[in-house]
Amino acid sequence: xxxxxxxxxxxxxxxxxxxxxxxxxxxxxxxxxxxxxxxxxxxxxxxxxxxxxxxxxxxxxxxxxxxxxxxxxxxxxxxxxxxxxxxxxxxxxxxxxxxxxxxxxxxxxxxxxxxxxxxxxxxxxxxxxxxxxxxxxxxxxxxxxxxxxxxxxxxxxxxxxxxxxxxxxxxxxxxxxxxxxxxxxxxxxxxxxxxxxxxxxxxxxxxxxxxxxxxxxxxxxxxxxxxx
Amino acid sequence: xxxxxxxxxxxxxxxxxxxxxxxxxxxxxxxxxxxxxxxxxxxxxxxxxxxxxxxxxxxxxxxxxxxxxxxxxxxxxxxxxxxxxxxxxxxxxxxxxxxxxxxxxxxxxxxxxxxxxxxxxxxxxxxxxxxxxxxxxxxxxxxxxxxxxxxxxxxxxxxxxxxxxxxxxxxxxxxxxxxxxxxxxxxxxxxxxxxxxxxxxxxxxxxxxxxxxxxxxxxxxxxxxxxxxxxxxxxxxxxxxxxxxxxxxxxxxxxxxxxxxxxxxxxxxxxxxxxxxxxxxxxxxxxxxxxxxxxxxxxxxxxxxxxxxxxxxxxxxxxxxxxxxxxxxxxxxxxxxxxxxxxxxxxxxxxxxxxxxxxxxxxxxxxxxxxxxxxxxxxxxxxxxxxxxxxxxxxxxxxxxxxx
Ligand SMILES: Nc1ncnc2c1ncn2[C@@H]1O[C@H](COP(=O)(O)OP(=O)(O)OP(=O)(O)O)[C@@H](O)[C@H]1O
Ligand SMILES: [Mg+2]
Numbered sequence: 001x002x003x004x005x006x007x008x009x010x011x012x013x014x015x016x017x018x019x020x021x022x023x024x025x026x027x028x029x030x031x032x033x034x035x036x037x038x039x040x041x042x043x044x045x046x047x048x049x050x051x052x053x054x055x056x057x058x059x060x061x062x063x064x065x066x067x068x069x070x071x072x073x074x075x076x077x078x079x080x081x082x083x084x085x086x087x088x089x090x091x092x093x094x095x096x097x098x099x100x101x102x103x104x105x106x107x108x109x110x111x112x113x114x115x116x117x118x119x120x121x122x123x124x125x126x127x128x129x130x131x132x133x134x135x136x137x138x139x140x141x142x143x144x145x146x147x148x149x150x151x152x153x154x155x156x157x158x159x160x161x162x163x164x165x166x167x168x169x170x171x172x173x174x175x176x177x178x179x180x181x182x183x184x185x186x187x188x189x190x191x192x193x194x195x196x197x198x199x200x201x202x203x204x205x206x207x208x209x210x211x212x213x214x215x216x217x218x219x220x221x222x223x224x225x226x227x228x
Numbered sequence: 229x230x231x232x233x234x235x236x237x238x239x240x241x242x243x244x245x246x247x248x249x250x251x252x253x254x255x256x257x258x259x260x261x262x263x264x265x266x267x268x269x270x271x272x273x274x275x276x277x278x279x280x281x282x283x284x285x286x287x288x289x290x291x292x293x294x295x296x297x298x299x300x301x302x303x304x305x306x307x308x309x310x311x312x313x314x315x316x317x318x319x320x321x322x323x324x325x326x327x328x329x330x331x332x333x334x335x336x337x338x339x340x341x342x343x344x345x346x347x348x349x350x351x352x353x354x355x356x357x358x359x360x361x362x363x364x365x366x367x368x369x370x371x372x373x374x375x376x377x378x379x380x381x382x383x384x385x386x387x388x389x390x391x392x393x394x395x396x397x398x399x400x401x402x403x404x405x406x407x408x409x410x411x412x413x414x415x416x417x418x419x420x421x422x423x424x425x426x427x428x429x430x431x432x433x434x435x436x437x438x439x440x441x442x443x444x445x446x447x448x449x450x451x452x453x454x455x456x457x458x459x460x461x462x463x464x465x466x467x468x469x470x471x472x473x474x475x476x477x478x479x480x481x482x483x484x485x486x487x488x489x490x491x492x493x494x495x496x497x498x499x500x501x502x503x504x505x506x507x508x509x510x511x512x513x514x515x516x517x518x519x520x521x522x523x524x525x526x527x528x529x530x531x532x533x534x535x536x537x538x539x540x541x542x543x544x545x546x547x548x549x550x551x552x553x554x555x556x557x558x559x560x561x562x563x564x565x566x567x568x569x570x571x572x573x574x575x576x577x578x579x580x581x582x583x584x585x586x587x588x589x590x591x592x593x594x595x596x597x598x599x600x601x602x603x604x605x606x607x608x609x610x611x612x613x614x615x616x617x618x619x620x621x622x623x624x625x626x627x628x629x630x631x632x
Contacts, residue, residue, distance in 0.1 A: 078532060082530065161530070
């Protein structure tokens with residue numbers, strides 16, 4: 001067994017002084033390499049908050065977050081940025097990309113931050129963009145790409161840093177059904193062929209249907225956790 | 229690529245970038261031009277005072293300056309005058325007989341300082357001869373001719389060739405008078421000087437006062453105003469019994485103009501740079517706040533704070549570097565024109581010339597000023613980027629990502 005994510009009794013309370021909101025409430029969860037997990041639940045159930053905690057974008061109020069065997073719960077901001085760079089890939093709902101950079105440059109950016117050579121960056125960026133079906137869009141700026149194409153570039157960028165897993169918060173929420181299934185096909189293929197671990201939140205039943213594990217959150221608690 | 233992002237961000241909102249470039253250019257331009265105008269004014273004012281009243285160096289018998297007593301002459305004045313003419317670095321020496329007295333026309337009279345001069349010597353020290361409105365500065369020397377200022381001529385109600393009477397003390401202490409004919413009317417930029425000084429030929433005055441071969445004052449002009457201090461101290465050592473004074477010592481208030489100018493310059497530049505600073509802070513802060521989400525995402529995917537900081541700094545540096553040549557270019561263009569055409573202050577000239585200020589200022593900028601001003605401007609611009617950049621570092625990625 002290879003645990004990439006291990007969170008133990010994690011809670012996140014917003015506004016602890018004024019009107020406290022318990023966005024995540026005592027969640028314990030492990031995710032293993034190669035899993036393809038959907039995080040579901042009604043609006044306000046804590047999906048985004050939980051993904052932020054796993055991704056080291058936010059600190060839990062209590063509990064511990066371990067990523068790839070490292071406890072990041074109390075890690076400082078600067079160390080966390082570096083940790084994210086090396087271990088976690090992100091895909092957000094929309095407008096993921098740096099608008100002034102081309103698709104290829106956007107993908108290269110993370111590798112540049114990792115200190116990879118120009119040749120390696122360029123080769124890998126082209127390869128990744130080809131694998132998400134955009135071999136002919138290397139020089140296009142985000143504004144010249146459709147929403148679905150932008151999300152595919154974002155997936156390529158997330159893969160570029162060779163992360164342990166990819167977190168995606170409602171990656172298809174802004175997409176039409178064709179683009180949604182397109183993106184999902186790519187994610188599924190990457191999961192199957194490269195054993196890439198994905199955790200994504202969604203409201204879309206067609207997306208949920210593709211997941212192999214579905215975790216349902218209600219009021220910040222895990223209501224169900226099933227493999228299908 | 230950090231630089232590339234910064235560079236391309238500039239083109240994202242060209243109007244805003246232009247605002248920053250324009251403010252840097254305008255700040256630089258305003259600062260340099262003001263300095264040039266002030267500097268031109270000071271140079272002219274000193275020049276005008278030096279070439280009418282002060283010369284570079286004056287030599288008197290120690291007690292003379294106090295009440296300008298006609299009896300207190302320079303010992304061996306004429307010999308001294310000849311000796312001084314041979315010192316290298318000294319371009320003009322004029323021995324003067326000076327006395328105070330009254331000038332009267334048929335209708336009016338005024339108190340006066342009368343300078344008995346040798347026109348050829350005086351012209352090497354003073355530019356009054358170049359400021360003639362009518363007549364000439366003793367070009368065709370007739371005995372008992374007098375040259376006076378236009379304001380005084382008006383006050384006395386006299387014209388060219390009018391007769392006036394000069395009354396003064398003779399060397400023996402008696403009151404004597406002489407009748408003179410006006411052979412020239414001058415107008416300097418200093419109306420005080422124009423009203424209080426008249427020129428006659430040394431020989432004429434000496435005859436009347438009985439001070440033949442005596443001098444009260446020797447005025448000296450050096451080849452370069454920068455040599456004055458050194459030459460003065462040399463002469464002081466050489467003639468310890470005499471009172472040798474540089475123009476700064478004779479007119480400390482004129483010397484002070486320079487230091488007041490320096491202080492005003494610093495204040496004005498400070499204000500300009502402060503305005504520039506607020507302009508840039510404001511613009512860059514807008515740019516940063518607009519891109520909050522972008523910075524959030526960059527931090528999320530692993531761009532560290534020094535890099536984000538540099539990205540914003542680069543943007544400002546590029547804009548500043550674009551603004552600086554524009555500002556310098558505009559300054560040089562304006563100066564090329566203004567240093568020839570001058571800045572016409574005629575509409576203020578009535579009040580200004582009372583203070584000895586000329587009508588037209590010719591702005592001059594010492595080349596030495598360019599570099600420090602440019603550096604100050606660049607530093608200000610970059611300092612102004614620090615706050616917006618720091619603001620960007622404070623974004624929390626989890627929050628910033630959800631900003632639109
Ligand atoms: N920064 C915040 N400050 C205060 N409360 C917050 C903050 N972010 C989220 N919340 C609250 O925490 C709870 C969980 O929010 P969260 O965004 O995690 O839900 P979600 O499941 O992602 O919802 P959605 O499906 O609408 O995206 C909600 O009640 C929300 O109002
Ligand atoms: Mg959400």
